Amino acid sequence: MSRRDELSQNLELVRSKIAKVADHEVTLIAVTKTFPASDVQILHDLGVRDFAENRDADGAEKSAVIPGTWHFQGQIQSNKLKSITSWATVIHSLDDPRHFEIIEKVAPHRLQIFLQVSLDGAHHRGGAGLDDLHALATVVEQSENHTLAGLMSVPPVGLDPKEAFSQLSLIHNEFLQYFPAAKSLSAGMSGDYETAIEFGATHVRIGSSILGSR
Numbered sequence: 114m115s116r117r118d119e120l121s122q123n124l125e126l127v128r129s130k131i132a133k134v135a136d137h138e139v140t141l142i143a144v145t146k147t148f149p150a151s152d153v154q155i156l157h158d159l160g161v162r163d164f165a166e167n168r169d170a171d172g173a174e175k176s177a178v179i180p181g182t183w184h185f186q187g188q189i190q191s192n193k194l195k196s197i198t199s200w201a202t203v204i205h206s207l208d209d210p211r212h213f214e215i216i217e218k219v220a221p222h223r224l225q226i227f228l229q230v231s232l233d234g235a236h237h238r239g240g241a242g243l244d245d246l247h248a249l250a251t252v253v254e255q256s257e258n259h260t261l262a263g264l265m266s267v268p269p270v271g272l273d274p275k276e277a278f279s280q281l282s283l284i285h286n287e288f289l290q291y292f293p294a295a296k297s298l299s300a301g302m303s304g305d306y307e308t309a310i311e312f313g314a315t316h317v318r319i320g321s322s323i324l325g326s327r
């Protein structure tokens with residue numbers, strides 16, 4: 114089977130599973146990390162327009178050759194923000210107000226910003242704790258340059274996805290009372306996106322189910 118046929122089949126399967134569970138609009142983001150630009154090009158040819166990367170260098174390289182909406186979803190390093198904000202228009206992983214201060218200084222265009230929320234007290238996979246979330250959201254919401262899109266989370270290893278996404282859904286609903294414009298919810302990866310959608314995810318970030326194992 115050609116790579117194109119393989120990606121096309123995988124993509125169709127993911128799209129049909131999304132359609133089956135979604136009763137609201139869902140943006141499918143192809144997570145292309147570790148895969149070559151040639152794969153991104155094939156996905157673009159197949160109609161995908163949203164791509165995500167975890168590393169600045171990879172996103173910079175691939176976004177230079179393939180148009181689309183490029184999302185950054187990795188751990189943020191201050192010294193990379195100038196570059197990240199040059200190619201990404203959506204950031205899923207803001208969890209520190211100091212990073213937003215830098216974004217305000219260096220970003221050359223408007224960004225859609227998701228705040229990454231930690232669902233485990235230990236913050237193993239990044240994300241702001243619930244205690245810090247409102248302060249962070251307030252800073253972003255008050256900016257004239259950027260848009261607070263919503264919340265993002267990666268469930269802690271070992272936590273049942275249903276449990277994780279039901280927690281996240283409660284957190285988001287509460288959050289919306291204070292930040293009603295922040296309607297988006299970025300949640301769900303290859304192993305759990307259908308569950309995430311059932312709990313309200315509007316953006317799913319899918320790598321291996323489309324591109325294969327890394």
Ligand SMILES: *Cc1c(COP(=O)(O)O)cnc(C)c1O
Nearest residue numbers: 144186302303304318319320321
């Ligand atoms: C790698 C990654 C994904 C995609 O994971 P898959 O299991 O390959 O779908 C989604 N979100 C984040 C934050 C990631 O690091």
